[in-house]
Amino acid sequence: MIPESEVKEWLVETLPYEVLWMDEEGRILYANPKCYSRLGYKKSEILTLSIFDINTTATKESWQEHWNTVKSNHTHYFKATHKNKGGKFYEVEVFAQFFSNNRKNIICAIVNDITDSSFYKNLLDKTETIANVGGWKLNLQDGPLITTTEALKIFNAQETEALAPANIIHRFKDSEKAKSLLRGVMRKAASYDEVLETKENPSRFIRAVARPVLKGDKVYKILGIYQDVTEQQRKENALQLYKAVIDNAEDLIYVLNRKGEFFHYSESVIKQLGYRKKELDTATIFDIDPSVNQDWWTSHFSEVVEKGSLRFEWLVVRKDGTKFPVDITANHLRFNNEDYNCAVIRNVTDRKKRDLKLYEALEEIKSLKERLESENEYLQEEISHRINASNIVCKSDDYAKVLEQVNLVAPTDTTVLITGESGTGKELLASAVHTNSLRKDRPLIKVNCATLPKELIESELFGHKKGAFTGAVADKVGKFTLADGGTIFLDEIGEMPIGLQSKLLRVLQEGEFDELGGTKTIKVDVRVIAATNRKLEDMIKEGTFREDLYYRLNVFPIYNIPLRDRKEDIPLLAQFFLEKYSAKAGKAFKRLSKKTVDALIAYNFPGNIRELENLIERAVIVESGTTLNTGSWMPTDSGTTEDTELLTFEEVQRRHIITVLKHTKGKVSGKNGAAGILDMNAKTLFARINKLGIKKETIFRD
Template sequence: MVDATNVGSLADFYLAEGQRLAHMGSWALDAAGFKHWSSELFAIYGLDPAAKAPSIPTYMALVHPEDREFVAHEMQKMLADHHGFDFTKRIVRPDGTIRHVRCVGVPAAQGEGFVGTGIDVTEQEQLTAALRKSEVELRQILDLAPQLIAVLGPKRERLYANRTALTYLGSTLDEWRQRVMGEPGSEAHPDDAERIKAVGERAIISGSPYELEVRLRAADGSYRWFLARYNPVRDDQGQIMRWYVACTDIDDRKRSEDRMRNETIALREDLDRASMFEEIVGSSSGLQRVLAQVAKVAQTDATVLILGETGTGKELVARAVHKRSRRASGAFIPVNCAAIPPSLVASELFGHEKGAFTGALQRRPGRFEVADGGTIFLDEIGELPPEAQVSLLRVLQEREIERVGTSHPIAVDVRVLAATNRDLEAAVERGTFREDLFYRLNVFPILLPPLRERADDIPILVEYLVDRFAKQAGKTIRNIEKQTMRRLTAYDWPGNVRELQNVIERAVVLSEGETFVIDESWLARKQRKPSNGTAVSTLADGEKALIEAALQETHGRVAGPRGAAAKLGIPRQTLEWKIRNLNIDKLAFRRPTVS
């Protein structure tokens, strides 16, 4: 039992013990000065607890010199405005030690003056200062990192980005904080925004680390690929406090992967091309002249225009130029301009952005981008529609392209080789081919002689092809019948080397002995007169005749299952282009109406 007479002193004892344990003392103050200091407050200031509460001058003398002006201002303001206060100051004890004291005061409930507490927060302040110093040092380290590094809040709100990230993005920290990753206006590529947002929302729910490949916009407006790794930091209760993000530049790797993927596709296409020779075979003066031209021009980056009839080996010569050039380690990308519908030529050559047209579900690089650092071979260049001719002219002049759906130019380092079996000069005169483009392409023309003008090469070609196809078929052919060789040499080969190749392959397949023989009826056809031009017009004449015959059968109808396009096995757009290019009047084939 506690004696009632001792209740007051016991309460004071409990209060004093509580203050001592909390490192907190109490005080009372009026206009005349301090009226009361508790024993713990004396201990905090390093003063004798038996002494009286210090005077204002004595108290101010204990305040750290660098904090005195601030404390004096706060006390004057407190007395003048008669309102509470809360601030932290440093004091210098009589023994020279420095302590941090938090001062909290409120107006007294009765009478004038103030009452409050002084709390020793030295350890907390030292810890805060140490943490602040560590944070500064950590940021300095992060600023030296080559990666783009960011710190996000638990809901992925932006808190901090290192100097590398801000320099790449061309932003200040405040500007960066105001943006939201994956939202409109952020640095993410528009095509990646939806994916970034969806993955981020799932991560907030699951709280699991994750990574994804994204494109980020640089200060100059271009985009590069980055691998972004997100890792959460949790508190003792397992709640996410921060997300740490590190973005590593993988743009070179992505471009290399795209190039390898496209080169693999191109190689697969090449392996499927049964009409392509492995070597240039022959020793005639005409062929040797061509090979000498190839050797000279291959060492340069000059644009080459290869002219010749169908089947003379224009792509083979183009490959020879590429293989002997400084770009031999780069991609060789062949493009058959005649096989692409006019409406898709620009997309095929220069690529397109997502949504550029119906069916463009994702960004797709064009053949020029795939050929970057290598060579592009534009076969049947005379079939390019006018719009594509303008774009190709710009590539040759400016060395840059624009994907369909964007006006952002993309620099390309590509050598252009072109080929045609048409008379481009005549096309220029007709207005179907741009004159300025013709002169850009015709920097170094190479004219391939037709096989009928290389009769000396036919025996060499026959022996080479017989040996090649016999090995493929697993057969042994030791001799070539003399009469067969005479027939092959005498034939004028309107289809040139390609026709010769097809005849030899068929004969090898049908051969049963060790002597190579062909059926005489295969070559029993009307001989064709040689062409006198530098390019072939007979093919155009034949093509025109085929189209007119198809229009005659379909009564001028082009589209539909019974139209001329279906009958010829080509796209409607391609046939329309050929009709215009060959000056065919399709209306002339319409069935007359009966009146």
């Protein structure tokens, strides 16, 4: 059997704590192996030391005070800092006890190294503060609640009781949810990790976590934490808001890395492109846009990084292969030390349609403006040359029948062909048809086919585009376009080139034509009135006029009788012309003498009304007074049809023009020029003079 003294010595030697015995002067009388091992001394060395070598903060005065305290109270517990042989310090807990041994008073100190536990406690305290985390423990067996200092700080509480279950739930806006969570963990061992909003203003967000500790199947303890996550929650809420905004945006939003892989995309990408989320999660830009290749993407990505932002237009392809136009703004983003391309893609289909409509509207306005300007220019020219468009002077019954035909056909859209000798006033009849039609508010466009050069007549009628032929330096609106909705009068239709007659036929049949150099067919709604002094039937036989065109024009023929067949009208017409030219010349003529009227009626007027007009104009120039008497201005022959039948119409025209030119001494344009007397455009008269071969020497020949 081992003696009791040996057992006690063995226990002291093997204790897991440091044991020191010291006398009243502080000398070390004994140390167990744990002690001198921790201090780093040999057993023989430690017995030469005192408490002042181990606890460097101790002084003789403090040791004496400590000795007296332990002697008086028999025990004393405190914390201290010890130093080992190597000079390093460590934290200790000391339990000191006073006793006597062989009449020697001794303090026995049991020392526990708490360096590690102290470090981790400090670390935990610091961590709690840094992370805004406070811990708590609730023992359900005996009910005590333990909280850390940081837990109290989070709720601005002074006492632990403020965090008791019955009180803490009232600090949250949703107190019922907090109550339900605590009840669940206490009764059903249901752990929770929730973010709750406080009632204070401004409110804060607190993360509440609790875990049960079980004994068997019963909860006997709950461990939990509270963490202030206000800043994180607000950021998360903001991110959720931004994500909601992005996902609900009409625009497509891609966030792509340098490899063309999707880092993020908006919900609109799924909706508008027709892909499933699973497909997009593994797709690249090359998968959803076949027009993007690696070289282009590398160059584009580098440009975005360099410039920060790019804007351009593109065609986006849906999964089903259909495309739509977009406007893309690509922005450079830098995140986690990586570059990203954030592309905001806006569908501009509607905008393109609006732009196209606006362009078309502007083009139409431009076209209408040009047309209006051309119409105004044309109408101003017509006004300056109009003789008597609104009134036709008539007294004879024969000519009344002609006018009755005009009244019958005018309200319709029927094509009219007016025939008759030159100078009978076919243009006046055309004007009368138009003026009495439903188209009277639109223009009557007049074209004399005989006066237009053959190479320009097509351009004049149908228009041309810039560059359509040499000399076409600008777009030109054709006469048919100007007459759209109105009437076009084609005088001397027999002079139209055979090659152009098919194009006119198309307008009459289909209401459409192609302008020179144009790329689209132009539709028009035009009434056609044609006139000629030639026999078109003979021209058909000769092959110079299309038979199908003739029948299209000859829907409603009107024959304009010559002046010799309506002699009752000569006095009226002569009086009309006398008043007109007297006013122009500043003369005082009021009437024609009876002898003059008789002479005019006796004359057959091979040149018809035009000849009568020119004759009266000449008389006004050479005569004077208030009554127009006969004189040198009167024709010397009777103007019988037998005489005129020996001459061609061109020869009659040639002689009459020569007579007027002699009167004006060769002057064609300007005041008192031949063009004014003949009521013709100066350019037209020059063209007619060249066509008839009238030379200067012919005019001034004696």
